[in-house]
Amino acid sequence: MKAIIHTRYGPPEVLQLKEIPKPVPKDNEVLIKIYATTVNRTDCGFRSAEYFISRFFSGLFRPNNQTLGNEFAGEIETIGKAVKSFKPGDKVFGYNDITFGANAEYMTMAEEAYITTMPPSITYEEAAPITEGAHYALCDIRAAKIKSGQKVLVNGATGAIGSAAVQLITYFGAEVTAVCNTKNIALVKSLGARVVIDYTQQDFTKLDTTFDVVFDAVGKSSFGKCKPLLKKNGIYISTELGYMSQNPFLALITPLFGGKKVLFPLPSISKEDVEFLKELVVTKKFKPVIDRSYPLEQIIEATRYVETGEKTGNVVITVPHDR
Numbered sequence: 151m152k153a154i155i156h157t158r159y160g161p162p163e164v165l166q167l168k169e170i171p172k173p174v175p176k177d178n179e180v181l182i183k184i185y186a187t188t189v190n191r192t193d194c195g196f197r198s199a200e201y202f203i204s205r206f207f208s209g210l211f212r213p214n215n216q217t218l219g220n221e222f223a224g225e226i227e228t229i230g231k232a233v234k235s236f237k238p239g240d241k242v243f244g245y246n247d248i249t250f251g252a253n254a255e256y257m258t259m260a261e262e263a264y265i266t267t268m269p270p271s272i273t274y275e276e277a278a279p280i281t282e283g284a285h286y287a288l289c290d291i292r293a294a295k296i297k298s299g300q301k302v303l304v305n306g307a308t309g310a311i312g313s314a315a316v317q318l319i320t321y322f323g324a325e326v327t328a329v330c331n332t333k334n335i336a337l338v339k340s341l342g343a344r345v346v347i348d349y350t351q352q353d354f355t356k357l358d359t360t361f362d363v364v365f366d367a368v369g370k371s372s373f374g375k376c377k378p379l380l381k382k383n384g385i386y387i388s389t390e391l392g393y394m395s396q397n398p399f400l401a402l403i404t405p406l407f408g409g410k411k412v413l414f415p416l417p418s419i420s421k422e423d424v425e426f427l428k429e430l431v432v433t434k435k436f437k438p439v440i441d442r443s444y445p446l447e448q449i450i451e452a453t454r455y456v457e458t459g460e461k462t463g464n465v466v467i468t469v470p471h472d473r
């Protein structure tokens with residue numbers, strides 16, 4: 151089968167389209183014919199190993215998992231003999247940031263892993279980007295216990311995480327003030343934001359309103375700058391470590407003093423989360439934003455684009471199959 155492999159850490163150019171053996175599912179696994187996958191910041195982080203810490207998960211000197219791709223949508227081709235909940239022909243989608251492998255024509259997934267059947271009436275391209283940004287957003291929303299009636303500011307509301315966060319926070323009943331570029335004001339409003347701040351015109355840290363939570367989904371601000379925006383017991387969350395890795399450190403010390411604090415939850419996902427996101431897609435409460443699509447063989451171009459930090463939502467990779 152065709153797959154994108156990388157045998158060393160480095161820039162997008164380490165990615166190569168190769169012919170490799172088609173995987174064989176174990177007894178508890180399904181074999182998925184991939185039709186759509188994505189390139190996202192998680193793939194880029196593991197490929198570049200920009201943060202050395204990622205090597206403790208992916209291999210100290212070279213990548214253990216040579217094929218990236220954590221989001222997938224496709225059709226089950228065969229199942230292992232112990233599999234009960236899926237059958238050949240099922241359309242499925244899901245997430246795999248343990249072994250990756252979705253940037254390929256086929257991948258295997260354990261039946262009990264983060265995989266479920268696709269919502270009806272959506273395409274593979276629409277199903278593939280459901281989980282990555284949304285599960286990070288969900289994790290942070292849960293950590294901050296965001297609830298109905300609260301006011302939340304989302305900076306970077308047009309990224310994969312930010313665009314999911316605006317929709318999910320709105321779903322949980324809180325009022326969103328979103329920060330984005332001029333060109334995306336209409337988009338962000340359509341996602342549920344009540345107030346939109348154009349960061350090319352206004353510095354959101356100078357607003358004279360206060361919020362229960364400031365969620366910096368692109369990690370461009372700091373607790374220090376956002377503190378005046380927080381209510382008495384307000385919470386600051388960022389998706390980035392911050393200057394000199396201050397955010398995890400502040401998350402350890404600020405809760406000790408009471409009042410305004412930083413949270414830095416470790417991301418996690420469960421099969422229930424994938425089911426939950428599917429339900430939100432079915433009920434039209436959540437729709438992943440898609441910026442553009444590239445075919446598998448243009449993965450280097452797709453990756454370069456993702457690494458500009460300017461994508462709007464998600465970048466989808468389509469996987470053509472020779473008939």
Ligand SMILES: NC(=O)c1ccc[n+]([C@@H]2O[C@H](COP(=O)([O-])OP(=O)(O)OC[C@H]3O[C@@H](n4cnc5c(N)ncnc54)[C@H](OP(=O)(O)O)[C@@H]3O)[C@@H](O)[C@H]2O)c1
Nearest residue numbers: 191192195306308309310311331368370389459460461462
């Ligand atoms: N290391 C990892 O494994 C990992 C994994 C996932 C996420 N992350 C981090 O989490 C963050 C979010 O990820 P993501 O995938 O959601 O990001 P993304 O999709 O790449 O975010 C891009 C968006 O951020 C907006 N943006 C850029 N600069 C901005 C600014 N100064 N103010 C407001 N918006 C701005 C851009 O809008 P405009 O085009 O309008 O500027 C663009 O729509 C990233 O920092 C990423 O590195 C890291």
